[in-house]
Amino acid sequence: MPEEPQSPADPPLDDVPLDDIPMIAPGEAITTLEELRAHPSRKFRLRRGEAEIECFVASSEGEVRAWRNRCPHAGTPLDWTPNEFFEPDSGYLMCRTHGALFEADEGECVSGPCRGLALEPVPIQIGADGKIRLKG
Numbered sequence: 001m002p003e004e005p006q007s008p009a010d011p012p013l014d015d016v017p018l019d020d021i022p023m024i025a026p027g028e029a030i031t032t033l034e035e036l037r038a039h040p041s042r043k044f045r046l047r048r049g050e051a052e053i054e055c056f057v058a059s060s061e062g063e064v065r066a067w068r069n070r071c072p073h074a075g076t077p078l079d080w081t082p083n084e085f086f087e088p089d090s091g092y093l094m095c096r097t098h099g100a101l102f103e104a105d106e107g108e109c110v111s112g113p114c115r116g117l118a119l120e121p122v123p124i125q126i127g128a129d130g131k132i133r134l135k136g
């Protein structure tokens with residue numbers, strides 16, 4: 001079990017403007033395996049009814065998952081700087097607000113105020129062409 005994390009000293013709280021985060025429709029590609037090898041996490045948006053939902057895709061140890069970018073503790077986005085979701089030393093996903101750590105494969109919080117809760121998964125599929133698509 002990891003130790004209780006410390007939040008980054010001065011986490012930048014200014015997000016990428018929403019217009020700069022790609023809006024992905026069901027069946028569209030979010031990114032590729034090759035792009036995730038270069039940078040293991042990437043934000044995107046999807047539409048749920050009238051609402052726009054911010055999400056991210058993350059690759060860890062060869063597994064790719066997508067999650068809603070919303071901490072189950074207080075509902076804030078996780079990324080501590082735009083498109084950066086991984087705690088640098090542990091490989092866990094980290095919430096910027098209070099430093100909760102989440103398993104990258106199951107999304108479960110293993111350390112922090114929302115221990116036992118989990119990130120909301122977003123269904124994706126990986127094609128033979130290496131493209132990671134939002135499931136329709």
Ligand code: FES
Pocket residue numbers: 071072073074075076095096097098099100112113114
């Ligand atoms: S909002 Fe994420 S740990 Fe509190």
